[in-house]
Structures are given as C-alpha cells and as structure tokens.
Amino acid sequence: MGVMATYRRLLGNGPLSRLLLGEFISLVGDRMYLVALLVLIYRETHDATVLAVVGAVRLVPYLLLSLPAGVVADRFDRRYVLLISDIGRGICMLVLAALVVTGGSIVAIGATAFIAGSFTPFFHPAIRALIPSLVRDDSEYGPANSAWATLDSASMLVGPALAGIVIGLASVEVAFVLNAATFGLIAVILLSIPPARARRVASAPRASLDEPTTRSPRVRNVVNLPAVSGLLAQEAVTGIAFGALDLLAVILAIDVFREGEAATGYLTAAIGLGGVVGSVAAGVVILRLRLRPVVMVAVGTFSAALVVLGIAPSMTVAFIAIALVATGNLAMDIVRTTIFQYVVPDAYRGRFAGLVVTTGVGAEALGVLLVPIAAVAFGLPFVMNLLAVGALLATALALVLWGSAANRRSGDGVSIDAPSSA
16 A cells, blocks of 8 residues: 555544544644743743753653553543543643732642643553554554654644744733643544553463463563563663753753854754654655664664764754754654554553653653753763764664564554444
C-alpha cells in the first residue's frame, strides 16, 4: 500500500481521527495556557527566579505519578482515564480564571497550577496506550505515531502564537477559559469512541493438573525487556540534550549573539518547526524503510546538528541547527514509539509507557539543570560534542537490544483486534 493510500486509510479510521483532532485542539489550549501562566506569574512577581522554580516544579508530578498512572491506564478504560484527567484540568483552568478576576494570591495561583499539573501524568500513558488500540492493523502504527507527533509539534507553534493574540487582545483569564473549553471538547470526543480497556495476555499453560488455569504469564515472557531497555537508554541520553534546548536558546540569543530577549522566541520557534518536519518526514519514510535505517539517519541528523549548534557563528545557523536537532529527535521518538508498540503487548502498554515518560522527563530535567552549567564551565562546543557522542553510543546500544524489532517495516505484521471505524 502506498504512502498516500495508507494515510487516507488512517483518516478513514473514525475513532482515531476524532481522537487526534480533538487532542490537537486540546494541546493548542495547553500551550496557550502555559504561556499565559508564565506571563501571569512574572507580571505578579517580576522575578525570573520564580519563573525558573515554576518550570522545575511543573516536572515533579511527572516524576512522582507517571508510573502509577501507567498502572491505572492498564486497569481501567483508557478513555475514562483521559476523561478524568481532562475534566480535572478543565476545572483547574476555571479556578485559575476566577482567581485572576478576584485578585487571588500568587500562592493560590501556583497551587492550582500544580494541581492541574498533577492530572497531566495520567494523560500521557493513557494516550500512548489508547492510540495503538484504535488502529486497524500494525500498518497504521507508524502513520498514527507520525500524525500524533506532527500535531504535537504543530501545537508548539500554534499555541504560543494564539496565546500572544489572546493575551494582547483580551487577558490571561480568557486564555485559561479557552483552555477549559478545549478540555470540554475532547471530553465529548472521548465519549464517542469505543471502550478501550487493556486486552489481556493469554494465560500461561499449566505445568501440571494441580496448577490453576488463570495464572497470568510473567511480564518477561510476554514483553521484550531487552528492547524496552534499549528504548529507555536512547530516551534518557537524547532527552538530556533535547531538554536543554529551551535554555540554550536563551543563552545563545542573549549572551552569545547578543540579539536580546525577543530573539529567544525566534530560536525557540525552531524547536516546533523542526518537530513538524521530523514527524512528517518520519511518517513517510517509515512506510518505505525498515526502522533501523530510519533511526540511524535520525540520530545522525540529531548529533551533527548538536555539533553545529556548539560552534554556530550566527543566529541563522543556530536556528537551522536547533530545527535539525528537533527534526532528528522527533523522528527517533516515532521509531521508539513504533518499536514500543511491537514489543509491549496492549495489556502492559500503560505501565511501560509510564516508565518511558518518567525516564524522558527525568532526562529532560537533568538536561535543564546540568547542560547550561556545564556549558559555562567547559564551553558550549565541548558539551554539544559530548551529547552528540552520547546519542550515537546510546543508539548503537539500543539497536543491539532492539534486535529484529528494528528490522521491521510498518505494516509487516498481522491484523489487530481494533474497534470499528464507524
């Protein structure tokens, strides 16, 4: 089946298409909310340190709750896990708007934002497990992952731009209310798609007549744990570099090129642009090539761009380098997600997705904390070269651990029991 035919077929999958469209609108609202929140906090405190603390505190719920959230996603209907997460965040958005209108304290605003962030870790394992359960067969794994990554990256461009318009023409509380409305929309869509409970793995055969027939197979017998270890290794190392991009954009724009604070937005936009390019490109080639060469080209692009970023002589070169880092990162992420869906059965996808999210967030937090400090101590070129080599080594290890899973092409498998596309 050709590339265009595969994507037309994906669009014909009603439940999946509705979910992706609704979540894209919700993601745009989330990006808009984050900008509005940071603007509000800085307006109230005029303290950059407080902004940094808010940025770090936002990651705490991910680190604490992603693993239990994954277990929840495997034990309950994933639609309802997403529904509760979205409704909880929607209510928090309305509370934030009310606090702004009534002159609530910055402590109350921060606490409400933290509560909203505590619902988010339940979203990621559930959506990662729900999307593959809605595909018709594994030929839609790659395209579905590409579509989701493309929409996620596009929201990084649309959301902040929309935030600027809404805040400029109206106010931050309007941005909060609009985000709450997007959660209401996705709640309606979630109720329109088929139930999505984790499919059980077949019971292990009895060794003797005295053993019960309902004994569940051990995880190591149904999950390719070496392949998962490879996923986590690459996620961790590349996540450190990618997590530092936002702060590197600030350092380059203000301290290196001395273009001022406004130039930070210019470099940050390259992350969203590169993500869109990477996800679209990966979505095309993943149908034509096996996963191994795709990830090798992606990590090569990622690593080479890091090296160039370390010695970039101008804003233009830095913009291109950051965009290419994001391109390679998103392409690698799509390959990892597709391999994850091959090697982890549906019954365990929620909890293992929680493990992946925890690893990724932890790596990004480490990048935020260490890369800027290391760049000052040892120089940006040295740090970028080190991260580039680390990404290449982690990918080499991952390819060994993935084994035959990396030799597959999207669509090489069998049909999957999936809901009707009606």
